[in-house]
Amino acid sequence: MERTFVMLKPDCLNRAMLGKVISRLEEKGLKLIGMKMLRFNDAIAKEHYAHLASKPFFPSIVEFMKRSPVVATAWEGKDAVEVVRKAVGATNGREAPPGTIRGDYSMSVQANLIHASDSKETAKKEIGRFFKDEELFEWEPAAISYTYSASEV
Ligand code: UDP
Numbered sequence: 001m002e003r004t005f006v007m008l009k010p011d012c013l014n015r016a017m018l019g020k021v022i023s024r025l026e027e028k029g030l031k032l033i034g035m036k037m038l039r040f041n042d043a044i045a046k047e048h049y050a051h052l053a054s055k056p057f058f059p060s061i062v063e064f065m066k067r068s069p070v071v072a073t074a075w076e077g078k079d080a081v082e083v084v085r086k087a088v089g090a091t092n093g094r095e096a097p098p099g100t101i102r103g104d105y106s107m108s109v110q111a112n113l114i115h116a117s118d119s120k121e122t123a124k125k126e127i128g129r130f131f132k133d134e135e136l137f138e139w140e141p142a143a144i145s146y147t148y149s150a151s152e153v
């Protein structure tokens with residue numbers, strides 16, 4: 001099964017939306033395999049958002065991500081990277097369609113609640129950045145045979 005990385009950003013914790021956002025992924029049928037609370041520092045922010053380092057808004061994202069703790073999570077499921085990106089919606093919460101997490105709960109391009117890996121390669125890197133092997137769990141959800149057909153697992 002494919003793995004992806006999801007981070008609940010400072011706005012998610014400060015707006016008390018953590019449970020709601022995690023529920024959306026759980027209810028979709030994704031399996032949580034890792035979870036931890038941490039606080040960003042400059043080094044983590046610069047590594048995680050390296051692809052945006054040249055953008056004018058980069059210093060503001062770094063400050064935003066350091067404002068409070070975040071919650072890092074890893075999830076597993078068939079086509080998990082794409083499924084989660086679709087569930088999350090467009091970067092700008094005002095443009096993300098209703099029915100997506102950002103579309104339903106965010107009014108901002110920066111305070112958009114959640115980060116999700118954008119490719120399988122990124123997912124592998126991001127999971128490795130935030131989790132040690134022993135912090136990721138293999139387990140079989142009781143409902144697995146009602147979540148997928150036998151040919152899909
Ligand atoms: N961001 C921002 N201003 C922008 C674009 C992005 O503050 O104009 C922030 C926003 O929080 C976004 C993050 O930078 O989620 C990473 O940007 P990316 O383009 O990777 O968007 P995402 O993959 O999160 O949709």
Ligand code: MG
Nearest residue numbers: 115116117118
């Ligand atoms: Mg991104």
